[in-house]
Amino acid sequence: MATGGFSADTSDEVFDYVCSMCKEQNKTVNAAKYCVDCHDYYCSDCVNIHKSVPALKGHKIVDKEVGQEGKLPMVPTERCERHSYKPVDMYCQSHHIVECYTCMAVDHRTCQDVFYVPEFVKTRKNVVPEFLQRITNVETKLQDFLKSFNRECTDLQDNKLKEIDTAKRFTKSLEERIKEAEKDAIDMIEKRYTKLNEELQKNTDNVQKEVKNVGSTRADIDSIIQNESQAFVSMIFGGKSVSSAEKLCRNAEMIKLGRRVKFLLNPQCESLMAKKLCLGKVKCLSYSFVRNGEFNIKLSSDSSSCAIYGSCILADGSVIFSDRDNCTLKLIDGTALNVIHHYKLSSKSWEVCCMDNNEAAVCLPDEKKVLVVKVNHELSPERFIRVEFSCQGISFHDEKFYIADGTCLYICTTNGAILKTISRDSSGKSMFKSIFNVSVCRYNRRIFVNDIRLGVISLDIDGNIQHVVSNDIKYAHGLTEADNGKVLACGYSSKNVILLDENGAFEKVIIKDGLSGPMALCFNCSTGRLYVPNFQKDVVQIFELEDVD
DSSP states (O other), X not given: OOOTTOBOTTOOOOOSSBOHHHHXXXXXXXXXXXXXXXXXXXXXXXXXXXXXXXXXXXXXXXXXXXXXXTSSOOOOOOBOSSSTTSBOOEEETTTTEEEOHHHHHHHSXXXXXXXXXXXXXXXXXXHHHHHHHHHHHHHHHXXXXXXXXXXXXXXXXXXXXXXXXXXXXXXXXXXXXXXXXXXXXXXXXXHHHHXXXXXXXXXXXXXXXXXXXXXXXXXXXXXXXXXHHHHHHHXXXXXXXXXHHHHHHHHHHTXXXXXXXXXXXXXXXXXXXXXXXXXXXXXXXXXXXXXXXEEEOOOTTOOSOOOEEEEXXXXXXXXXXXXXXXXXXXXXXXXXOSEXXXXXXXXXXXXXXXXXXXXXXXXXXXXXXXXXXXXXXXXXXXXXXXXXXXOOEEEEETTEEXXXXXXXXXXXXXXXXXXXXXXXXXXXXXXXXXXXXXXXXXXXXXXXXXXXXXXXXXXXXXXXXXXXXXXXXXXXXXXXXXXXXXXXXXXXXXXXXXXXXXXXXXXXEEEXXXXXXXXXXXXXXXXXXXXXXXXXXXXXXXXXXOOOO
């Protein structure tokens, strides 16, 4: 414990009583004496000054321990701003305010619940501890928000760099005339990023400010915590800063994070080279979609309604749909939005995935085959891959097939040889009940499967389950990779599309109205266009990324 007269402005020591005169000079010095008449505590130096004042010579000076032993009441040391010689020792419960006796007599003479602070706190032992707990709670929330904002700042910065890199890669095939367009694209990204970052920084600064304020309030109370009366007074004075922090916490809870800058390429860029170039447009990517029409995919040769069980996007923006009931693969022009070619299959097809070199692979479960087709403005069969199981879901990554047959996930070579089987966890329990879709994320090599009974399951590359999303999707049947490792999934029974984050956890519902039993979907990351076939309705709905600030 500090001794009387020692200045402790930068000390970490705890003082049970602080010299009142030193405190007026913004110094923290441990008190040694107490004046019964002044109701003040004094250090060794200040008590000598007190004794030298003629008008104060008759005052009774005692050791501060007298108050500690209960022989004198523990009274506030705070002085009234209007009457500097009087202690703030009166409390009006109606107005929740503390003042000196004179102020209280003038301003609150009609109030019925006015108390002398030392007497009031005797029956309110938990008031200050509860206030300190309140500070602890708000400090925890503020720190959590600060961490979230800092992470968001880092992610937003990484996102900006990634999208700029996207724009730069697109310009490599063009000559000097696109340099101006590249600059325009980067400026758009920078402006949108700056706007988002400024808003994020403003929120971060507000949180930091409140962290400092509540920390200061805590420090004031901690420094005189043994003096319950003064601690109560400091609590009242600090209530405003804590209330402000709590209000900020409530406001911060309403702040929506996750907005990202998205650079969307212009598919008609090459045809615009004779004019002022525009590489694309920048959108704030929060995965909000607006419906932008539909198109019909039924052919005159189709004998049944279209039952799309799989779809994929090719590098040139064209789309392949697997029409199970009509045993047909359909190639769609991503710009004209019509069927430009189709291939009649030997049996009913399920999921289809894109491969490298403009190839695609489609599952034929009844034949236990995977058909590989070449795509060059038309669909041309190349080879069959025989497997030992009824293949239904399929994805291609790193020169390997990931194929599902309902209860097992097989990792196979390009010839169909099984490299690994994923079906049971470490305890031997079956992991799946009925999986029909597979998607391997190129961004982080995470595996996603749709189990119509369990939901959307995400696994690491070794096949260990990381997340299962079931409450927000029913009869999950359809997966497509989005951007930055995120994945979109649709539910046949829930008639919705949901977004999963890069870890496989549920993020939000993307589309919940207007869908009719979707069984497949595909997303073009370059154009921001989402295709969702309506099951047995012969039409594909188109959704575009909405620019949300």
